[in-house]
Amino acid sequence: MFINLLNPVISGAVSKSMTDEEAIELYLATQNANYFNILYDRYSPKVFGKCFSLLKSEAKAQDAAQEIFVKVLLNLSKFSGKSKFSTWLYSITYNFCIDMIRKNKKNIGVLVDDINAFGDEVVDEIDDSEIMETNVKRLKVVLNEIPAGDKAILLMKYQDEFSIKDICGILNKSESAVKMKIKRAKEKFVKTYKELYKDVA
Amino acid sequence: MRNSFKELEKEEMQNVSMPSDAIKKGITSDIGILKFVSTIVEMYFPKIADLFVGLSGSDVNTQKSKKPNRYPDLN
Structure with a gap:
C-alpha cells in the first residue's frame, strides 16, 4: 500500500x-x-x-x-x-x-581535502564578528564565490550555529580537522571579500 | 552580535518559493516504488533461491522434504 x-x-x-x-x-x-x-x-x-x-x-x-x-x-x-x-x-x-x-565538480574546497592529521592546536586569527557582521548582500555574493565546501562549513557554524562536536559528527572528522577546515574557510571568505570589495572597503 | 547569516537565510527563504506539494508527491511516489519492489522481492526471492539451488544440481523438492519430524518417535 x-x-x-x-x-x-x-x-x-x-x-x-x-x-x-x-x-x-x-x-x-x-x-x-x-x-x-x-x-x-x-x-x-x-x-x-x-x-x-x-x-x-x-x-x-x-x-x-x-x-x-x-x-x-x-x-x-x-x-x-x-x-x-x-x-x-x-x-x-x-x-x-x-x-x-x-x-x-572536482574541487569543492576544504571538505574534499582528506586531511585528518592536524595538530591539536589550531590558531584561528579571524574574529567571528568580522564574518558574522558582513553586509547581507555582500555576504551572499562572497558565499557564492567561495567553494561549496567552504560555504557549507560556514553555514553550519554561523547559520545553524552547530557546535564543533556536531560538525565533527556531520563530516565524520576529528575535532582538530574540523577546526582547521573552519579556519581555512574563514580565511578563504576574508580573502575573497577583500578581492571583491578592495576598492569599496 | 548581529548575525548576517541568519538574515541571509530569512531573505533567501522569502525569495524562493518551495514547491511543497510537488516534493510531497515525489516522496510518496518514491516510497511507493520502494514498497512495490520490496514486496516483489519478498514474494519471489524464495522462488529465485530455489531456482539457483536447482541450477546448481540439487533437487529443490528433496531439500524441501527434509523437514524435521513434528512428532518424533521418542521410543
Whole structure:
C-alpha cells in the first residue's frame, strides 16, 4: 500500500505542540504518515532553502529535498536521539548536497581535502564578528564565490550555529580537522571579500 | 552580535518559493516504488533461491522434504 503523505488528519494544534521526538516515536509505532507530515511541514522549507543555497538551482534543490526526505523516512528508525532531530536532518542535507556537488565538480574546497592529521592546536586569527557582521548582500555574493565546501562549513557554524562536536559528527572528522577546515574557510571568505570589495572597503 | 547569516537565510527563504506539494508527491511516489519492489522481492526471492539451488544440481523438492519430524518417535 502506498504511503499517503497528502492526507493530513492530525489537527494543527496537536501537530504544533508535538515535539519532533514524539512525532518520530508515533510514526515508528503506528506507521501513520501523518506523523511524518508534521516533521515534513516543520523542516522542509529550511531543507529546501539549504539545498537551494548550496546547489544554486531550484530544480536541483527540489530533487535533493525529495531524496533527503525519502532517506530520512527510510532511516528514521536509526535516529538514536543523541542529537536533536534537526541536527540529524541537516547533517543528511549537508552531506547529500556536498556529495551532489562532488559528483559534478572536482574541487569543492576544504571538505574534499582528506586531511585528518592536524595538530591539536589550531590558531584561528579571524574574529567571528568580522564574518558574522558582513553586509547581507555582500555576504551572499562572497558565499557564492567561495567553494561549496567552504560555504557549507560556514553555514553550519554561523547559520545553524552547530557546535564543533556536531560538525565533527556531520563530516565524520576529528575535532582538530574540523577546526582547521573552519579556519581555512574563514580565511578563504576574508580573502575573497577583500578581492571583491578592495576598492569599496 | 548581529548575525548576517541568519538574515541571509530569512531573505533567501522569502525569495524562493518551495514547491511543497510537488516534493510531497515525489516522496510518496518514491516510497511507493520502494514498497512495490520490496514486496516483489519478498514474494519471489524464495522462488529465485530455489531456482539457483536447482541450477546448481540439487533437487529443490528433496531439500524441501527434509523437514524435521513434528512428532518424533521418542521410543
